[in-house]
Amino acid sequence: MQESSTTGIVSDEQSWWKEAVFYQIYPRSFNDSDGDGIGDIPGIVEKVDYLEELGVDAVWLNPVYESPQADFGYDIADYRAINPEYGSMDDWDRLLEELHARGIKLVMDLVVNHTSIDHEWFQRSRAREGKYEDYYIWRPGQDGEYPNNWDSHFDIPAWTYDDERAEYYLHLFTRDQPDLNWENSDVREDVYDVVSWWLERGIDGFRLDVINEISKAPGLPDGDPEAEFVGGEHHVNGPRMHEFFDELAERGFGEHRDQVATIGECTFIDPGTALDVTGRESNLLDMVIYFDHVQLDGRDRFDYREWELTDLKEAMTRWQDAAAEGTWVALYHSNHDQPRAVSRFGDPEYRYESATMLATWLHGHKGTPFVYQGEEIGMSNVSFKSSDDLVDPWVINYWHNQREAGREFAEVRENVERLSRDNARTPMQWSDAEHAGFSASEPWMPVGDDYETVNVAADRERDHSVFEYYRELIALRDGMDVLVYGEFDLLLPGHEQIYAFRRALPEADRELLVVCNFSAERPAFEAPASVDVADATVVLSNLSEPDTDPSALDLRPYEAIIYEL
Numbered sequence: 001m002q003e004s005s006t007t008g009i010v011s012d013e014q015s016w017w018k019e020a021v022f023y024q025i026y027p028r029s030f031n032d033s034d035g036d037g038i039g040d041i042p043g044i045v046e047k048v049d050y051l052e053e054l055g056v057d058a059v060w061l062n063p064v065y066e067s068p069q070a071d072f073g074y075d076i077a078d079y080r081a082i083n084p085e086y087g088s089m090d091d092w093d094r095l096l097e098e099l100h101a102r103g104i105k106l107v108m109d110l111v112v113n114h115t116s117i118d119h120e121w122f123q124r125s126r127a128r129e130g131k132y133e134d135y136y137i138w139r140p141g142q143d144g145e146y147p148n149n150w151d152s153h154f155d156i157p158a159w160t161y162d163d164e165r166a167e168y169y170l171h172l173f174t175r176d177q178p179d180l181n182w183e184n185s186d187v188r189e190d191v192y193d194v195v196s197w198w199l200e201r202g203i204d205g206f207r208l209d210v211i212n213e214i215s216k217a218p219g220l221p222d223g224d225p226e227a228e229f230v231g232g233e234h235h236v237n238g239p240r241m242h243e244f245f246d247e248l249a250e251r252g253f254g255e256h257r258d259q260v261a262t263i264g265e266c267t268f269i270d271p272g273t274a275l276d277v278t279g280r281e282s283n284l285l286d287m288v289i290y291f292d293h294v295q296l297d298g299r300d301r302f303d304y305r306e307w308e309l310t311d312l313k314e315a316m317t318r319w320q321d322a323a324a325e326g327t328w329v330a331l332y333h334s335n336h337d338q339p340r341a342v343s344r345f346g347d348p349e350y351r352y353e354s355a356t357m358l359a360t361w362l363h364g365h366k367g368t369p370f371v372y373q374g375e376e377i378g379m380s381n382v383s384f385k386s387s388d389d390l391v392d393p394w395v396i397n398y399w400h401n402q403r404e405a406g407r408e409f410a411e412v413r414e415n416v417e418r419l420s421r422d423n424a425r426t427p428m429q430w431s432d433a434e435h436a437g438f439s440a441s442e443p444w445m446p447v448g449d450d451y452e453t454v455n456v457a458a459d460r461e462r463d464h465s466v467f468e469y470y471r472e473l474i475a476l477r478d479g480m481d482v483l484v485y486g487e488f489d490l491l492l493p494g495h496e497q498i499y500a501f502r503r504a505l506p507e508a509d510r511e512l513l514v515v516c517n518f519s520a521e522r523p524a525f526e527a528p529a530s531v532d533v534a535d536a537t538v539v540l541s542n543l544s545e546p547d548t549d550p551s552a553l554d555l556r557p558y559e560a561i562i563y564e565l
């Protein structure tokens, strides 16, 4: 991996994490080495050469810590131990070593808004033991009702009554994930110790889970328990957020802060707040994971709605504008919480074309691209024949609420198939062997129906493969400062089929034109007068024989072309 870009004439401050392409691994579903149907760390080690071949610079590993897996690892019982299903600490050390030997960095997931109910802190807190008494957010009920009207993110009330302590505890996610009380300085010190402990082991950063939710609103509890429940947007960006962020940066990250990457998952964040948390007000985060573009279809409320390409342009451009002002963003169209992009923004009928077009589109923006496992072979959404097929606690809560409201599964099936997080969590499709080459036995989640044709081995046999295209796209970023640091300028903002933009780095006299057709039709692209296409040359395209003259293009279905101007 290269440490700094080659031309060296950029106005942004250069950083390895700006120039990198990240690969996200959801360990439970990546590769099972011991045949128990569950992916594991030795399974990842078996695939490090694959990652090197793909050309990625860093891995973001979803939680591998000890956990009862109520939210598949986002409920941590011990921050300093590896979940035995995934292997041992020795296996983890080996993974770090193998990645580093190939120049690939490792970023871990930091989940400190909440723990598991099985965490020792919670056990002691519920027993009111010494300093642990206030480690979580405990409240009496109001006349037998919830302490306030907050709803969790996962379609259940945010409070659960604990018989042992005879009080309610707050949980913004499942009942098994009680929220830590960040107001308590002992909690914060314990968290900082966890952060330093991992940094000392040589990791290259953290992705910080729902980090803008750690400071809760003042005067909690508030709200009328009988009023309608309110959702997650009411418990983000709390009053002490910047203070906690600065303290975490200083005392948790300390001397490592400048070398490592800090990627903050920030729910319901707006560009102004993103600027604040990436330096204007507090200095914890290098970049933010925002949600605007993945909520257009109703995913935040589990209620599908139609969206237009112009909505996507608006959502992305808001954040490109923020990037121009000095924040930095994670670029993603897929992750373990999102439906598969080919089904959502493209068309599985045009799997190769739409997967590669979407990759070009995403990596073309300003920010750091993240590739989610399976995206590089164009994996798509799966089907759910009955409610028994649901696995994720969020979608199960959603279904239970719908059932209570008198609906049949058939009536909610479309919402589930389009929006469920389960879509992203089916096993990685390595080959057409039984269980898609993921495991020697029945996997913890069923493999996708299309694994016989959509798999790594088959893709690599093809002349035009999604995998090969990703390799080329990732390689293109190396040494191409304009792709990393160039200004972004949206073209044809009102067009409903073509998403086109320009990237420019005047200091280096480099300019790119990116043209993407988001439809199965053949729209005509006409370069706006402001774009000088006289000397255009094709840098990359997903279809063979692209038109070399971008002044007037007759685009093919899901065609994507990058020109150098």
Ligand code: ISL
Residues within 6 Å of the ligand: 071, 074, 111, 153, 173, 209, 210, 232, 265, 267, 291, 300, 301, 336, 337
């Ligand atoms: O936007 C949302 C709900 O309105 C959700 O997407 C939610 O904010 C998001 O899922 C937070 O995600 C992260 O924290 C969760 C965990 O289940 C996810 O897997 C993780 O990515 C709780 O730790």
